[in-house]
Amino acid sequence: MRNVFTICGKEVRAYFTSPIAYLLMGLFGLITGFMFYSATVYFVNAGTQQQMTGQNSPMDIGQYVIAPLLGNAGVIGLFLVPLISMRLFAEEKRSGTIELLLTSPLNDWEIILGKWMGAMVMYLAIISMTAINIGLLFAWSTPDWRPIVTGYLGLILQGATVLAIGTFISTTTSNQIIAGGSTFAICLLLWVLSWVSNYADSALGKAVAYCSILVHFEPFSKGIVDSKDVIFYVSAIFLGLFLTARSLESLRWRA
Amino acid sequence: MIKVEGLTKRYARHVAVNNISFEVGKGEIVGFLGKNGAGKTTTMRVLTCFLPPSAGKASVAGFDVVDQSLDVRKNIGYLPETPPLYPEMEIGDYLTFVAKLKGIASNDVPKRVDEVIGRTALGDVRNKIIGKLSKGYRQRVGIAQAIIHNPPVLILDEPTSGLDPEQQREARQLIASLSGDHTIILSTHILSEVEQSCSKVIIINAGEIVAVDSVANLHLRRKGGEMVAIQVAGAPESEVRQKLELVRGVARVMPKDAPEGFVAFEIESLEQNAIRPDLARAIVESGWDLSELRTVGESLEEIFLDLTKSEATKAKATQEVAQ
Ligand SMILES: Nc1ncnc2c1ncn2[C@@H]1O[C@H](COP(=O)(O)OP(=O)(O)OP(=O)(O)O)[C@@H](O)[C@H]1O
Ligand SMILES: [Mg+2]
Numbered sequence: 001m002r003n004v005f006t007i008c009g010k011e012v013r014a015y016f017t018s019p020i021a022y023l024l025m026g027l028f029g030l031i032t033g034f035m036f037y038s039a040t041v042y043f044v045n046a047g048t049q050q051q052m053t054g055q056n057s058p059m060d061i062g063q064y065v066i067a068p069l070l071g072n073a074g075v076i077g078l079f080l081v082p083l084i085s086m087r088l089f090a091e092e093k094r095s096g097t098i099e100l101l102l103t104s105p106l107n108d109w110e111i112i113l114g115k116w117m118g119a120m121v122m123y124l125a126i127i128s129m130t131a132i133n134i135g136l137l138f139a140w141s142t143p144d145w146r147p148i149v150t151g152y153l154g155l156i157l158q159g160a161t162v163l164a165i166g167t168f169i170s171t172t173t174s175n176q177i178i179a180g181g182s183t184f185a186i187c188l189l190l191w192v193l194s195w196v197s198n199y200a201d202s203a204l205g206k207a208v209a210y211c212s213i214l215v216h217f218e219p220f221s222k223g224i225v226d227s228k229d230v231i232f233y234v235s236a237i238f239l240g241l242f243l244t245a246r247s248l249e250s251l252r253w254r255a
Numbered sequence: 256m257i258k259v260e261g262l263t264k265r266y267a268r269h270v271a272v273n274n275i276s277f278e279v280g281k282g283e284i285v286g287f288l289g290k291n292g293a294g295k296t297t298t299m300r301v302l303t304c305f306l307p308p309s310a311g312k313a314s315v316a317g318f319d320v321v322d323q324s325l326d327v328r329k330n331i332g333y334l335p336e337t338p339p340l341y342p343e344m345e346i347g348d349y350l351t352f353v354a355k356l357k358g359i360a361s362n363d364v365p366k367r368v369d370e371v372i373g374r375t376a377l378g379d380v381r382n383k384i385i386g387k388l389s390k391g392y393r394q395r396v397g398i399a400q401a402i403i404h405n406p407p408v409l410i411l412d413e414p415t416s417g418l419d420p421e422q423q424r425e426a427r428q429l430i431a432s433l434s435g436d437h438t439i440i441l442s443t444h445i446l447s448e449v450e451q452s453c454s455k456v457i458i459i460n461a462g463e464i465v466a467v468d469s470v471a472n473l474h475l476r477r478k479g480g481e482m483v484a485i486q487v488a489g490a491p492e493s494e495v496r497q498k499l500e501l502v503r504g505v506a507r508v509m510p511k512d513a514p515e516g517f518v519a520f521e522i523e524s525l526e527q528n529a530i531r532p533d534l535a536r537a538i539v540e541s542g543w544d545l546s547e548l549r550t551v552g553e554s555l556e557e558i559f560l561d562l563t564k565s566e567a568t569k570a571k572a573t574q575e576v577a578q
Contacts, residue, residue, distance in 0.1 A: 006355040017343050097339040098339075099305055100339035100400070102304070104356040105329040105358055
């Protein structure tokens with residue numbers, strides 16, 4: 001376990017010594033902040049209108065502000081993951097430092113877990129930028145905290161899954177751009193698949209929709225934790241890390 | 256400490272190392288010599304468990320590189336051809352990271368890092384970013400990371416490449432100072448390096464071993480006769496030459512530049528003939544002063560080139576002789 005933390009620590013430091021980390025955090029904060037602002041303004045205007053027209057169905061801040069905020073964070077986060085995961089192995093392969101890692105006395109899974117956890121720390125730092133918005137909400141009102149907690153849980157699970165896939169892709173090439181590009185393409189595909197779920201009735205449609213990472217995220221942002229979604233994410237993470245391990249092994253046999 | 260038996264490594268269809276066998280005893284420093292593409296790096300990568308062998312066996316410190324890879328890796332320090340450095344890290348942080356990777360106990364890490372920084376004379380640049388170092392300094396950091404955990408076996412792929420002559424000498428001294436406790440394999444193209452640092456040489460060519468021997472024995476290996484340089488005082492050149500050509504076993508006498516009042520020749524003997532005593536006698540009996548007589552030592556370089564001459568060029572050479 002010590003080796004895992006050694007690798008993880010090195011990765012985290014690599015992220016935070018480069019300006020990319022701060023750029024991503026800033027960008028993400030800005031975009032989600034803007035979306036939060038629009039949603040809040042809409043919510044307030046709609047509320048005022050309702051009062052003026054005398055309607056009195058209470059509006060839910062969770063439904064109108066928090067769910068969209070976390071939902072958008074999920075989509076944008078999906079597209080930031082390739083930028084985090086692309087360097088994990090591709091950079092080591094390009095610079096030759098992979099020789100140091102693979103000839104040091106540690107197991108492949110320790111390297112993989114360490115790197116994936118390092119990437120998770122970076123991802124968490126990015127999505128934590130949304131906490132500013134949530135904090136503002138708590139300052140001005142008393143929203144239900146449950147969907148917020150589950151929403152973040154969903155964000156973490158979704159990020160962990162895509163990072164595991166991205167880690168795998170990063171082992172297959174020594175070119176970061178290719179690694180990032182392919183991961184991005186897969187994220188895009190996963191996103192597009194989620195649209196299918198809107199009109200999927202056939203068995204195939206359902207199967208396709210099931211594979212979409214975002215489909216499983218939606219319930220979380222509404223405060224629902226369904227075990228089938230959790231199982232989906234956890235098994236996808238295992239699959240991603242398992243493929244990474246196989247790929248690293250074949251790296252030795254192929255190279 | 257290192258045992259290689261029938262090792263073969265194939266890349267796709269290309270055979271990089273073909274059925275090589277050798278052994279390295281404890282405390283030996285072995286020079287791994289070969290031209291570009293001979294298979295030095297490939298062999299070292301197999302020994303360090305970076306690549307698995309396609310066929311054959313290799314063991315380091317008694318552990319098999321395939322079945323007991325983790326134990327092998329605990330016992331080796333490895334300097335790859337390109338030093339495995341993270342350009343964004345400071346030297347001190349980098350060495351700390353490597354020390355932890357190599358399994359040094361947390362309490363000992365700072366001590367070991369200090370020690371190795373002292374040993375490789377990196378103290379002045381300790382807090383510098385690796386990406387901003389010159390090539391020579393990077394190479395030193397590479398050596399530092401290889402020895403940080405004081406491994407019994409060191410595998411160094413071209414440890415002095417990119418160093419200036421003074422640093423090369425220092426690196427050689429460092430390597431020499433590691434001998435004794437450590438078993439070392441180093442690869443190089445520089446022959447003088449092998450002569451200075453190594454007790455044994457393994458010459459590899461096109462994936463096959465062409466010689467495993469001590470440096471001293473290698474000098475004796477040369478086929479053909481010996482070359483003798485001779486200098487004589489107070490005698491006309493043509494007469495001396497005639498006299499020398501009459502000595503038994505002499506194949507060729509070639510005049511050389513000599514200082515005023517001297518004449519000098521280089522003499523090649525026929526195969527396996529020791530001609531020096533006869534030459535000396537011939538000169539002295541003619542009443543001339545023999546001012547110099549020595550064997551022109553053949554450099555390891557020629558031996559090396561001879562041994563690694565590809566079959567094609569050898570064939571060409573014999574053809575030329577035939578014509
Ligand atoms: N990853 C690889 N894939 C395919 N072929 C390779 C690979 N690495 C090396 N080779 C080939 O294997 C042969 C031996 O290469 P190797 O790197 O072991 O030579 P070397 O003796 O270290 O040479 P140099 O002195 O240039 O470092 C070469 O013909 C090379 O082209
Ligand atoms: Mg090489």
